[in-house]
Amino acid sequence: MERLGYILSLLVALGGTLLSGAVFAGNAGDYSERKEAKAFIVEMVNKHQFDQAKLEKIIANAKKKQSILDAISRPAERTKTWQEYRPMFVNKTRIKRGVEFWNKNKDTLERAEKVYGVPAKIVVAIIGVETMYGRQGGSYRVIDALSTLAFDYPKRPLFKRELESYLIMTRQYKLDPLKIKGSYAGAMGYGQFIPSSYLSYAVDFDGDGLKDIWSNPVDAIGSVANYLHQHGWQKGELPVSRARVTGDHYQEYINKALQPELTLAELAVKGVLPASSDALPQESKAALFKYKGRLGAEFWLGFNNFYAVTRYNHSRLYAMSVIQLGNEVERVFEEKKS
Numbered sequence: 442m443e444r445l446g447y448i449l450s451l452l453v454a455l456g457g458t459l460l461s462g463a464v465f466a467g468n469a470g471d472y473s474e475r476k477e478a479k480a481f482i483v484e485m486v487n488k489h490q491f492d493q494a495k496l497e498k499i500i501a502n503a504k505k506k507q508s509i510l511d512a513i514s515r516p517a518e519r520t521k522t523w524q525e526y527r528p529m530f531v532n533k534t535r536i537k538r539g540v541e542f543w544n545k546n547k548d549t550l551e552r553a554e555k556v557y558g559v560p561a562k563i564v565v566a567i568i569g570v571e572t573m574y575g576r577q578g579g580s581y582r583v584i585d586a587l588s589t590l591a592f593d594y595p596k597r598p599l600f601k602r603e604l605e606s607y608l609i610m611t612r613q614y615k616l617d618p619l620k621i622k623g624s625y626a627g628a629m630g631y632g633q634f635i636p637s638s639y640l641s642y643a644v645d646f647d648g649d650g651l652k653d654i655w656s657n658p659v660d661a662i663g664s665v666a667n668y669l670h671q672h673g674w675q676k677g678e679l680p681v682s683r684a685r686v687t688g689d690h691y692q693e694y695i696n697k698a699l700q701p702e703l704t705l706a707e708l709a710v711k712g713v714l715p716a717s718s719d720a721l722p723q724e725s726k727a728a729l730f731k732y733k734g735r736l737g738a739e740f741w742l743g744f745n746n747f748y749a750v751t752r753y754n755h756s757r758l759y760a761m762s763v764i765q766l767g768n769e770v771e772r773v774f775e776e777k778k779s
Contacts, residue, residue, distance in 0.1 A: 484759060506581065508625070531769060536768075536769045543565050546773070550565065553666040560636075561771075563767050568631050571631070571635060584607070587607055608609045673745060681744045683715070691729060694711060702726060
């Protein structure tokens, strides 16, 4: 979600102690008298020429939510194994609803694939993982989520930038900043874009003059596909391949980095080979991942397109769940066609 998941994964990457039920100084119901909020308002006026009186009213209406601070302290990507994480997203309900979403938006998904090169199954899976195909877009006001995290969370600078982007976004597109709802981390719409992602990657895919990722699946599909395209998705390339490992040299490369660094030829020397019979170019770069699955250890090679999915959420668990959900939705979709 540069969306919810993206923020959570950034926090994990940044390290440090996450907040859990902490209490901060300041009135929980009103940010108007907080020095941090006042300084932010002045910065927005000077940097972006906001009307100070209007911005003061917006910030005065923002509410601190302890439930947001509690929720962000326990992201699933940090606390769960693959065996626990996978069933949350690769399950009968998401597969069934994914097929329904695909059938309902077939033409749009085909057009997005032609324009951006991203397969329909990947776009469908991301929207499925993020919001159950638009059913779970979040119940928090974005102004509350981002203000709470910008002024009352240890990793404040990240969320202060998103609050800045949110206010720019709502002004630019004439949206009411007090009414838009999203996740506890300020992610919005079908694809759970955080405000900076909306400004950079949201598209008006139906040409009606709006970039509506909240209630328009056409714009949401185009925006998700554009996001992955802009982050390096390569048309026709595999995202992952099962791997076979021998010896001991491969162990130093397990889960070391999301970005592919070694070629298949180099990995072969370390005892790592693709399990697939598909002919893969030896110059292809891959990263080696180990997952704790239901039947034991699983080894996978993640290629460039796997890395592109992790730009949506910096988690190998998330990326694999997207890929496997997409494969399952595609399988059932094709079965029902025949």
